[in-house]
Amino acid sequence: MKISTKGRYGLTIMMELATRYGEGPTSLKSIAEKHQLSEHYLEQLVAPLRNAGMVKSIRGAYGGYILSKVPEDISAGDVIRVLEGPISPVDFTEEDDPAKRDLWVRIRDSIAEVLDSTTLQDLINFKDDGLTDNYMFYI
DSSP, rough: OOOOOHHHHHHHHHHHHHHHEEESSBBBHHHHHHHTTTTHHHHHHHHHHHHTTTTEEEEEEEEEEEEESOGGBHHHHHHHHHHHOSSOOOOOOTTTTTTHHHHHHHHHHHEEEEEHHHBBHHHHHOOOSSSSOOOOOOO
């Protein structure tokens, strides 16, 4: 399963709003400038998030967007499903081999479990301990 820019940038928006939770509205312009993204594209992404009730828009000179719930109550899975649709690595059918169908279901369920158990609060509190695998390949 590949997450498109819709999902990735949508998470960026939501993480910025989570970081500034309780401080008032945040403009998409400030998020776009900070992350060097298109403000117009972010406007397209925030609409489904607003329609899903995850963010609220505040009008006016000091307007912008705020989270509609605390960061602990919004999961990465919530955001990805709104922007990307159902989580599934493949479109499996009933005609598939039962062993393959079981594999696709287990992969889908594993991805969903990781996304659903990771909140915006987890993402903004993440500390890189430097233990991730960084491979360098030489040819």
